[in-house]
Amino acid sequence: TNQVCTFYGFIVEENAEILPVDQPEPQPVRKMEFIGDSDTCGFGNEGKASSAKNLFGMKGRMENVYNGYACIAARMFDAEEHVLAWSGKGVHSNSADWGPNMPALWKNTLASRPGDWDMSxxxxxxxxxxxxxxxxxxxxxxxxxxxxGYASFLLEVRSYRPDAHIFCVVYDDGCISSEDSETNRKFVSLQLQEIIKVAISKVSKHDDKMHYTFIKVDEGLDKEDYASMMHYAVSGHVKIAKVLAEEIALRTGWSVEHEPETMPYPQAKDQILTPRDHSKTSCTVS
Structure with a gap:
């Protein structure tokens, strides 16, 4: 909805008790940042399968970033993740959107409002x-x-993340999202492969931590791995996350700590927070 959400606290049972927790020894925390578009948002991943042209079938409740490839991959490494993603955005132009592109937004504290985040x-x-x-x-x-646009963005990201491994993702045509036509998927994949290779070559001559990352699911994605508007279903996100995690492990030397984990869906109605009235000022568990 492109609106700002405010977290006010937790709703608990009237007689709830706070229990003591044994604090574990602090461990080194791996940190992962994901910058992307609808695929990284988890767009429509908990919705019903529909054509990429079904513009009016998508609802906010169908999108769950926790069940998206970014958060799934981060959990596989026991990593803390930040996900900076906006559906339809590109590095130069957007899909049917004449607003700012992703490079113009990624440093904002709130994407829809001016104000830079402290990148350090x-x-x-x-x-x-x-x-x-x-x-x-x-x-x-x-x-x-x-x-x-892509090369300029890589230079900017590198200026703020001088020591990070940067993975530039491009998909095999067997797992391109948001496209009904097999012919178009092949064309988009081949075109984007070349674009990203050239962009990386312009900025990474002496950068051994910048990686062209080709995502190919060996068995391909099945029909059931797509959901709303031909975006990945949760099962598709799991397959993408596994391939991405393998590539990250190879390049960084990290070990994969866990198998992919997701949240069951759809959630039971009694677990969904709904407004008490139409004032939008208070919520309760129905």
Whole structure:
């Protein structure tokens, strides 16, 4: 909804008791930052399968970033993650959106409002960039403009994340999202592979921590791995996360600590927080 959400606290039972917790010894925390578009948001991952052209079928309750590939992959490494993603955004132009692109938004504290985040307050070990497909959507940018925009963004990310491994994601046509046509998926994948390779080559001649990251699911994605508007279902996100985690482990030397874990869905109605009235000022568990 592009609105700002405010967290006020927890709703607990009337006679709830706070129990003591044994504090474990502090452990080194791996940190991962994900910058992307609808795939990284988890767009429609808990919705019903529908065509990429079904513009009116998507609801906010169908999107759960916790069950998206970014959070799944982070949990596989016991990592703390920050997810900076906005559906439809690109590195140069957006999909049917004439607003600011992702490079113009990623440093904001709140994406929809001006005001820079303190980029030095949280320094990730790994940055995953999953952008570019929306630049090829109407109104599509020229390849040269996308390459320039992507390369410029890589330089900016590197300036704020000087020691991080940066993974630049591109998908095999067997797991491209938001596209019904198999022919179009192949074309988009091949075009984006070339764009990202050229963009990386412009900025990474002496950067051994910047990685071209080709995501190919060996068995491919099944029909059931897609949900709303041909975006990944939770099962599709799990498959993507596993391949991404393997690549991150290879490049960083990290060990994968866990198998992919997701939250059951849809949630039971009695677990969903709903407004007590139409004032939007108070909520309760129904």
């Amino acid at each position: 307050s949280w320094i990730p070990d790994v940055v995953v960039i999953n952008l570019g497909i929306n630049d090829l959507s109407p109104p599509a940018s020229a390849e040269t403009d996308i390459i320039t």
